[in-house]
Amino acid sequence: MEFNGQVFALMGAAMAALAGIGSAIGIGIAGQAASGVVSEDPNKFGQVLVLQALPGTQGIYGLLIAFIILLKVGLLGGGLVDISVSQGAYILAASLPIGLVGIFSAVAQGKAAAAAIMLVGKKPSELAKGMIFTAMVETYAVLALLISFLMINSIVL
Amino acid sequence: MATVELSKISVIGLNDHKPQILKGLMDLGVVEINNQDGKLTDEEWSPLVEKDGDEVTVNSLDTKISEASNALDALNKYDKGKKPFIKVRKPMKESEFEAKLKNRDVIEETVADVNGIYKQITRLKNEENKINTAIIGLKPWVQYDLPLDMTGTRFTSIVIGTVPATAVVEDVERAVSEKSQGAVVYKVSSDEQQSYLSVVCLNEEKDEVLDVLRLNNFTPIAFNEVSGKANENIVKFEKELEEIKKNILNLEEQLSQMAVNRADVEMLHDDYIIDRDKAKILSNIVKTKTAFYFDGWLPKAKEDDVKKVLEENGCFYDFKTPEKGEEAPVFLKQNAIVEPFEAITNLYSVPSVNDIDPTPFLAPFYFIFFGMMLSDTGYGIILAVGCFILLNRFRLEGMLKKLVKLFMFCGISTAFWGVMFGGYFGDFIPVAAKTLFNKDIVVNAVWFNPIQEPMTLLVFSLILGAIHLFVGMGLKAYILIKDGRPVDALCDIFLWYVLLIGLVLFGIGESVGLASVGKYMSIVGAVGILLTAGREKKSIIGKLLGGLGSLYGITGYLSDVLSYSRLLALGLATGVISQVINTLGSMAGGGIGGAIVMLIAFVIGHTFNLAINVLGTFVHSSRLQYVEFFGKFFEGGGVAFNPFNKKTKYVEIIKEEK
Numbered sequence: 001m002e003f004n005g006q007v008f009a010l011m012g013a014a015m016a017a018l019a020g021i022g023s024a025i026g027i028g029i030a031g032q033a034a035s036g037v038v039s040e041d042p043n044k045f046g047q048v049l050v051l052q053a054l055p056g057t058q059g060i061y062g063l064l065i066a067f068i069i070l071l072k073v074g075l076l077g078g079g080l081v082d083i084s085v086s087q088g089a090y091i092l093a094a095s096l097p098i099g100l101v102g103i104f105s106a107v108a109q110g111k112a113a114a115a116a117i118m119l120v121g122k123k124p125s126e127l128a129k130g131m132i133f134t135a136m137v138e139t140y141a142v143l144a145l146l147i148s149f150l151m152i153n154s155i156v157l
Numbered sequence: 158m159a160t161v162e163l164s165k166i167s168v169i170g171l172n173d174h175k176p177q178i179l180k181g182l183m184d185l186g187v188v189e190i191n192n193q194d195g196k197l198t199d200e201e202w203s204p205l206v207e208k209d210g211d212e213v214t215v216n217s218l219d220t221k222i223s224e225a226s227n228a229l230d231a232l233n234k235y236d237k238g239k240k241p242f243i244k245v246r247k248p249m250k251e252s253e254f255e256a257k258l259k260n261r262d263v264i265e266e267t268v269a270d271v272n273g274i275y276k277q278i279t280r281l282k283n284e285e286n287k288i289n290t291a292i293i294g295l296k297p298w299v300q301y302d303l304p305l306d307m308t309g310t311r312f313t314s315i316v317i318g319t320v321p322a323t324a325v326v327e328d329v330e331r332a333v334s335e336k337s338q339g340a341v342v343y344k345v346s347s348d349e350q351q352s353y354l355s356v357v358c359l360n361e362e363k364d365e366v367l368d369v370l371r372l373n374n375f376t377p378i379a380f381n382e383v384s385g386k387a388n389e390n391i392v393k394f395e396k397e398l399e400e401i402k403k404n405i406l407n408l409e410e411q412l413s414q415m416a417v418n419r420a421d422v423e424m425l426h427d428d429y430i431i432d433r434d435k436a437k438i439l440s441n442i443v444k445t446k447t448a449f450y451f452d453g454w455l456p457k458a459k460e461d462d463v464k465k466v467l468e469e470n471g472c473f474y475d476f477k478t479p480e481k482g483e484e485a486p487v488f489l490k491q492n493a494i495v496e497p498f499e500a501i502t503n504l505y506s507v508p509s510v511n512d513i514d515p516t517p518f519l520a521p522f523y524f525i526f527f528g529m530m531l532s533d534t535g536y537g538i539i540l541a542v543g544c545f546i547l548l549n550r551f552r553l554e555g556m557l558k559k560l561v562k563l564f565m566f567c568g569i570s571t572a573f574w575g576v577m578f579g580g581y582f583g584d585f586i587p588v589a590a591k592t593l594f595n596k597d598i599v600v601n602a603v604w605f606n607p608i609q610e611p612m613t614l615l616v617f618s619l620i621l622g623a624i625h626l627f628v629g630m631g632l633k634a635y636i637l638i639k640d641g642r643p644v645d646a647l648c649d650i651f652l653w654y655v656l657l658i659g660l661v662l663f664g665i666g667e668s669v670g671l672a673s674v675g676k677y678m679s680i681v682g683a684v685g686i687l688l689t690a691g692r693e694k695k696s697i698i699g700k701l702l703g704g705l706g707s708l709y710g711i712t713g714y715l716s717d718v719l720s721y722s723r724l725l726a727l728g729l730a731t732g733v734i735s736q737v738i739n740t741l742g743s744m745a746g747g748g749i750g751g752a753i754v755m756l757i758a759f760v761i762g763h764t765f766n767l768a769i770n771v772l773g774t775f776v777h778s779s780r781l782q783y784v785e786f787f788g789k790f791f792e793g794g795g796v797a798f799n800p801f802n803k804k805t806k807y808v809e810i811i812k813e814e815k
Contacts, residue, residue, distance in 0.1 A: 050772060057730070057773055064733045067740075076740055128504035132783055135776045142726045142777075143719070146615075149729060153611055 583735020
């Protein structure tokens with residue numbers, strides 16, 4: 001097998017899926033805080049679970065871009081399309097925003113979520129505000145997702 | 158406007174009539190009684206009045222309330238009957254409530270019994286734990302056939318204890334026998350952490366042997382509370398355990414049989430709460446020897462009802478319209494369609510007296526945004542139907558009812574946008590048809606498919622966002638004009654409208670020949686802002702700098718509008734993840750096996766996707782309201798109207814016409 005654009009394209013898909021690293025770390029951080037709060041008051045399980053889930057979206061966005069790349073290069077259904085090296089490199093470049101922003105923003109969001117969980121521990125009625133603080137971080141993952149998606153969408157194979 | 162007009166009420170009455178008056182007001186449940194602490198420090202008032210209050214009654218009722226709720230917790234724990242999915246208050250007529258509480262002595266006794274039994278269970282469980290710990294401590298010594306409390310014979314000493322598992326027992330043995338020929342080290346057992354040793358030596362060598370042992374990390378163990386061999390003790394303990402377990406089961410059975418009394422205890426609990434609140438409100442009242450005074454708030458429309466109660470009891474009273482800017486509680490009331498969206502407003506903050514209620518304005522946008530972000534017909538129907546069933550099956554109240562209703566509405570919107578964008582559990586229909594029946598079905602979007610035409614949806618999202626922001630700015634202008642500051646409205650809002658619309662026209666108006674109009678609008682707007690935004694500053698330089706600073710705020714509008722791109726991004730997330738799920742489901746191919754795999758992937762995958770995306774959608778559509786929309790005009794920080802009424806937990810007491 002020769003070295004061609006497909007290698008780059010698959011590296012792109014892999015890169016996008018790496019956003020899951022951030023989500024895993026973020027959810028882990030939030031989970032530690034969540035366990036602390038639940039140890040004081042088990043009834044808050046539902047509330048803190050919602051907050052813990054918030055940093056998980058970056059992983060999903062990464063999966064989303066990875067999936068679109070796989071569809072585009074024909075790895076899912078149909079055979080692999082012929083891709084030139086530069087086309088493959090385009091795809092790799094397009095995967096960078098969500099891959100990188102996903103990792104870092106999910107970690108940051110996990111910290112914000114942990115703080116929000118502490119907030120709920122002290123003032124259960126302020127769940128919505130905690131959610132908003134946490135979601136403020138996610139904006140940038142959403143923007144990165146958008147850029148990755150628009151880039152891939154406009155690459156012609 | 159959706160805030161109810163409140164009037165301020167002041168009441169003076171005789172102390173003798175106070176209980177009837179408070180009862181009457183509580184039954185009406187429309188008057189909020191203010192804290193009168195201000196009066197107590199006021200020079201005119203303080204010589205005349207003192208604070209009313211009945212701390213003793215409040216405290217004793219609080220104790221009773223906590224006893225009753227402890228009893229309810231205990232009953233709940235051991236109730237074998239079916240528990241409702243959502244706990245709601247039970248409606249009950251006032252006469253029925255009172256009739257059932259006639260035998261309150263019996264109910265009080267039940268509470269005491271339940272708490273007593275529960276205490277016993279806790280005590281027995283502690284004992285059980287203690288015995289279990291003791292058994293674990295004895296387990297390693299089962300093979301040791303001397304009594305554990307035996308410390309020696311006439312000439313020999315016996316020491317038992319442990320060394321860490323890392324120590325080699327043979328080394329210990331050797332070290333000991335170097336010191337004392339007669340000493341015997343016997344390894345009883347070992348586990349991952351420790352080896353359990355028994356050492357026998359002559360009395361006179363005991364100290365030396367112990368020294369050697371200590372050097373080898375030996376820790377002696379003394380069993381003070383047991384006598385006899387380990388396995389004899391274990392047998393004895395196990396018998397005790399069995400006995401305890403039997404007792405616990407017995408007590409638990411008693412509790413679960415008492416669970417039929419739960420409804421009674423709940424009523425008693427609520428009755429205590431009513432009495433407690435009546436005693437507690439006294440601390441918001443000031444009194445003299447014979448009379449009392451309080452003031453508070455009530456909805457203007459309810460004045461007549463309150464008048465009747467007060468006149469019946471011979472009170473002096475006065476209704477006043479609050480002055481402008483006076484601190485007053487805020488009472489929101491919406492029509493049935495907008496009402497659920499009040500939850501979104503309240504989750505942020507109750508509007509202040511100076512605010513307008515944003516609920517009717519955010520409602521249509523929230524509805525549209527939520528639908529666009531979730532945008533799947535299948536999900537929408539599940540959400541709407543699920544919430545509809547919840548609403549009909551349970552008598553929900555308050556915030557929960559509003560939220561469930563909100564999600565029902567949003568489900569409808571989701572289904573609508575799903576049809577528009579062609580999402581029916583993603584692309585499930587064509588995938589299933591292709592995989593299982595080998596047929597090509599094309600499900601067309603009524604409008605367009607955002608995965609294929611993302612730019613169209615992006616532009617549409619940004620336009621919606623611009624409209625949302627413009628409405629927010631319009632509301633700010635309305636508030637300014639209402640406050641008598643039309644110049645501010647003109648300079649701070651209208652000029653921005655001119656500039657922003659002008660810029661948009663300048664950018665994209667070429668095709669319709671409006672680009673030059675846009676250019677001049679932009680210039681007029683920008684120059685206007687530059688000249689007017691610093692109008693409150695004193696020096697010329699200050700004015701100019703203020704203008705420049707304000708003009709720089711245009712970047713804020715840019716980021717606000719771009720924020721609405723999340724409408725596209727989250728819509729894509731739902732759609733593409735659905736696709737992923739359907740693709741996974743189709744991987745096993747056709748046939749019965751394939752259908753089963755597809756079904757499993759469908760149920761698990763779409764449940765997950767629905768849950769995570771409803772959460773995300775809720776958060777992000779709220780955020781667009783809170784950050785982008787509210788930021789333009791809303792202050793918040795108000796205090797919600799909180800009338801003096803029956804704040805019961807389990808029973809909703811329904812008033813009867815006399």
